[in-house]
Amino acid sequence: MAASPRWSRIIVAGVITGIVMVAFNKGGGVDTPPIRSSIVPSRIDIPSLGIKAPLMKLGVTDGQVELPPYEKPDTAGWVKDSAVPGDQGPAVILGHVDTKTAPAVFYKLKEMREGQVVKVVRSDGKVAQYRVDSVERVSKDRFPADKVYLEDGLRLITCGGNFDWDKHEYRDNVIVYATLVKPAGSTT
Numbered sequence: 001m002a003a004s005p006r007w008s009r010i011i012v013a014g015v016i017t018g019i020v021m022v023a024f025n026k027g028g029g030v031d032t033p034p035i036r037s038s039i040v041p042s043r044i045d046i047p048s049l050g051i052k053a054p055l056m057k058l059g060v061t062d063g064q065v066e067l068p069p070y071e072k073p074d075t076a077g078w079v080k081d082s083a084v085p086g087d088q089g090p091a092v093i094l095g096h097v098d099t100k101t102a103p104a105v106f107y108k109l110k111e112m113r114e115g116q117v118v119k120v121v122r123s124d125g126k127v128a129q130y131r132v133d134s135v136e137r138v139s140k141d142r143f144p145a146d147k148v149y150l151e152d153g154l155r156l157i158t159c160g161g162n163f164d165w166d167k168h169e170y171r172d173n174v175i176v177y178a179t180l181v182k183p184a185g186s187t188t
Helices: 005-023 145-150
Strands: 041-046 051-058 076-079 090-094 117-122 127-139 153-164 169-182
Touching (some): 127 153
Antiparallel strands (some): 076 090, 117 127
16 A cells, blocks of 8 residues: 555544544544553454454654555554554554555455454454444545544555556555444453
């Protein structure tokens, strides 16, 4: 997933909007749990795609969302300003679709289907389980920041569509929307 300045600005705007709305409790009238910085997601498992990938923290540097390094194509990244998967709020995980020479961690993400399972293992040993609601491919020019950063659930994002050789990036994003069905640590 190549980082374009425009896409990064849209994501940053979405993250900032989400944080501000939650801070002022405008994100749906629901109290949010306190941020537990010591608990982070450590691995994502997508059984239907054969994915078991480590997760790293991604932040915002110089106004741009960090991406997992291309040198680690099998690693995805959790946007640390989003919710910890398994907790209330929008949790966002990014991964590359490919590198210059090979497929990357989210290469098959566009193949996800409604009802499939995504599991996120956390550093506290708990596992949050999600059910896929929908998958969409959208132009980077029309990135749905509010839907991604303000609504509860897990969001998996990668690049997709046609590659723009002039800009050296994909024109679209593939976004998977999933709902929490088994909170982290739940025994039912």
